[in-house]
Amino acid sequence: MKDFMMIFIGADYQELGLSPEQLQERMGKWFTWNEKMAAQGIVKGGDALVPTVKRVIGKDRTVSDGPFADSKELIGGYYIVSAESAAAVVEIAQDYPDYDLGGTVEIREVMVFNK
Amino acid sequence: MQHKIIDHLFRHHYGKMVAILTRFFGLAHIETIEDAVQDTFIKATLQWRNQRPDNPEAWLTKVAKNRTIDLLRSLKSEKNRHQQVSAGTVSIPISDLFLDHEIEDSQLRMIFVACHPSLKPQEQIAFALKTISGFSTKEIAAALLTREDAITKRLQRARAAIVANNIQFEFPAPHELQIRLTRVMEVIYLTFNEGFHSTNADNLIREDLCGEAIRLSKLLLKKEKFRSGSMYALFALMCFHAARLESKTNSDNEIVDIRNQDRNKWHVPMIELAKNALTKSAEYKDVSIYHFEATIAFEHVKAVTFEDTNWNIILHCYNKLYEIQPSDFALLNKAIVTIQLNKLNDAKDILESIKYDKLGQRQYLYYGCYAEYYAKMGAMPAAIAFYEKAITKTSNALEKAYLLKKKNLLQASN
Numbered sequence: 414m415k416d417f418m419m420i421f422i423g424a425d426y427q428e429l430g431l432s433p434e435q436l437q438e439r440m441g442k443w444f445t446w447n448e449k450m451a452a453q454g455i456v457k458g459g460d461a462l463v464p465t466v467k468r469v470i471g472k473d474r475t476v477s478d479g480p481f482a483d484s485k486e487l488i489g490g491y492y493i494v495s496a497e498s499a500a501a502v503v504e505i506a507q508d509y510p511d512y513d514l515g516g517t518v519e520i521r522e523v524m525v526f527n528k
Numbered sequence: 529m530q531h532k533i534i535d536h537l538f539r540h541h542y543g544k545m546v547a548i549l550t551r552f553f554g555l556a557h558i559e560t561i562e563d564a565v566q567d568t569f570i571k572a573t574l575q576w577r578n579q580r581p582d583n584p585e586a587w588l589t590k591v592a593k594n595r596t597i598d599l600l601r602s603l604k605s606e607k608n609r610h611q612q613v614s615a616g617t618v619s620i621p622i623s624d625l626f627l628d629h630e631i632e633d634s635q636l637r638m639i640f641v642a643c644h645p646s647l648k649p650q651e652q653i654a655f656a657l658k659t660i661s662g663f664s665t666k667e668i669a670a671a672l673l674t675r676e677d678a679i680t681k682r683l684q685r686a687r688a689a690i691v692a693n694n695i696q697f698e699f700p701a702p703h704e705l706q707i708r709l710t711r712v713m714e715v716i717y718l719t720f721n722e723g724f725h726s727t728n729a730d731n732l733i734r735e736d737l738c739g740e741a742i743r744l745s746k747l748l749l750k751k752e753k754f755r756s757g758s759m760y761a762l763f764a765l766m767c768f769h770a771a772r773l774e775s776k777t778n779s780d781n782e783i784v785d786i787r788n789q790d791r792n793k794w795h796v797p798m799i800e801l802a803k804n805a806l807t808k809s810a811e812y813k814d815v816s817i818y819h820f821e822a823t824i825a826f827e828h829v830k831a832v833t834f835e836d837t838n839w840n841i842i843l844h845c846y847n848k849l850y851e852i853q854p855s856d857f858a859l860l861n862k863a864i865v866t867i868q869l870n871k872l873n874d875a876k877d878i879l880e881s882i883k884y885d886k887l888g889q890r891q892y893l894y895y896g897c898y899a900e901y902y903a904k905m906g907a908m909p910a911a912i913a914f915y916e917k918a919i920t921k922t923s924n925a926l927e928k929a930y931l932l933k934k935k936n937l938l939q940a941s942n
Contacts, residue, residue, distance in 0.1 A: 426570050426573060426574075427567070427570050430664060430665070430666065431570075431664065432539070432662065432663060432664030432666070432667050433538035433539045433541070433542040433566075433569050433662045433664075434536065434538060434539045434662065434663075434667070434736075435664070436538055436569050436570065436572075436573045437533065437536075437537060437538035437539070437573075439573055440533075440572070440573040440576050440577065441533065443573075443576075443577040444576065444577065444580060447577060447578055459578065460578075461574035461575065461577060490574070490577075
């Protein structure tokens with residue numbers, strides 16, 4: 414088994430102006446997904462991220478505050494899951510609830526060095 | 529075991545929180561308050577992804593309290609910069625505001641604000657749906673079949689009117705109460721009708737509008753001072769209609785008229801609720817259009833089959849309605865019932881007295897009624913011609929399909 418990070422990009426609820434009703438509906442879908450993964454024992458962790466961004470860039474360590482140009486690229490959260498392969502994580506990611514809001518799931522394998 | 533989160537919890541809690549915070553900070557801050565409450569729900573949504581609280585309602589209430597304190601702080605520091613900002617308009621402690629009866633009290637005040645005469649009718653409905661019922665501008669636009677920017681403007685105008693007229697977050701003075709309640713009932717009735725009579729393709733939106741109208745009238749009926757025959761009759765009327773909301777369209781989303789609705793699918797508990805309210809409405813002295821409309825709705829649900837419908841009582845009610853509120857639309861209803869009673873000469877007289885241009889978007893019903901009249905007379909070419917005319921008079925795809933179906937049936941039977 415390997416560890417993978419599923420990174421959720423875009424679909425910022427605040428910016429999309431979702432109504433309380435829609436938020437509740439979204440929450441239910443996320444909860445169902447999380448419950449499914451938990452039942453299979455594959456989730457190792459994960460969080461949602463606050464959308465305020467600070468960036469430190471370059472050798473001068475220039476600090477800049479968001480919001481940055483394209484919120485479609487904003488990372489909204491992540492899960493770390495354990496799976497056989499990236500293909501298996503692609504399967505898991507089928508249930509990500511926010512594709513219809515323009516969201517993206519990026520799957521990255523966590524690097525492990527052989528001892 | 530996790531708590532199941534009840535339907536519409538967020539939507540209803542939104543209205544509660546906005547009402548409580550407004551009671552505390554005053555209507556001048558309503559925009560700030562609504563933004564803060566919206567933000568709370570976004571945070572809850574993200575936080576609850578992985579771990580749902582044991583008691584979501586208590587959790588939300590706690591967050592609302594913290595939010596009140598945060599807001600108080602930020603408004604106070606704002607006040608230091610701009611002296612004119614006022615905060616704190618209520619003399620009871622914050623924690624008391626979150627007691628159930630105080631929450632209801634705050635929500636009721638908000639209903640009277642939404643229906644304040646300084647707001648135009650369209651603004652009243654938009655404001656009520658946003659602030660009391662927690663709809664987004666997009667949802668309001670979809671519900672009212674209007675563009676989103678039009679709703680945004682209505683909401684802005686409503687808020688501006690509240691500030692300009694210095695409207696207070698209070699109940700109307702006793703001498704104004706009856707007239708203000710009349711307007712409240714009209715707004716609830718209009719909201720319900722938007723849901724019930726709309727040909728919105730989205731069934732959920734229709735149910736939501738009807739549900740909200742019923743919820744608000746229920747809230748008002750809880751308080752003795754707001755009870756009246758009219759309020760009970762309005763509640764009864766809406767429940768009778770709501771009981772057959774689902775039967776109004778079939779699984780292909782085609783309109784099913786009352787003649788062809790599956791009467792077994794009508795919602796019996798809702799009908800019982802309505803009957804009780806209708807009985808109660810007779811215990812008061814006041815009489816309103818809602819009494820007669822509720823009686824008509826009752827006659828419809830009472831009939832075991834369409835053929836059993838007591839059209840005489842219904843005609844009597846339409847006559848009364850016309851006496852209280854003469855309109856061409858009331859005449860049209862009378863004509864429709866008269867045709868059912870086979871009083872075709874009367875029907876023709878009524879139809880001829882209607883100024884059809886006054887019917888606006890509902891003109892197609894007038895031509896549809898003529899078509900039925902001619903069909904009963906056995907004058908099929910005229911009936912078909914009127915159906916065709918009716919079809920050209922509605923832009924709604926569902927209505928068009930319905931009329932076309934009736935026309936085709938008529939043609940096939942000849």
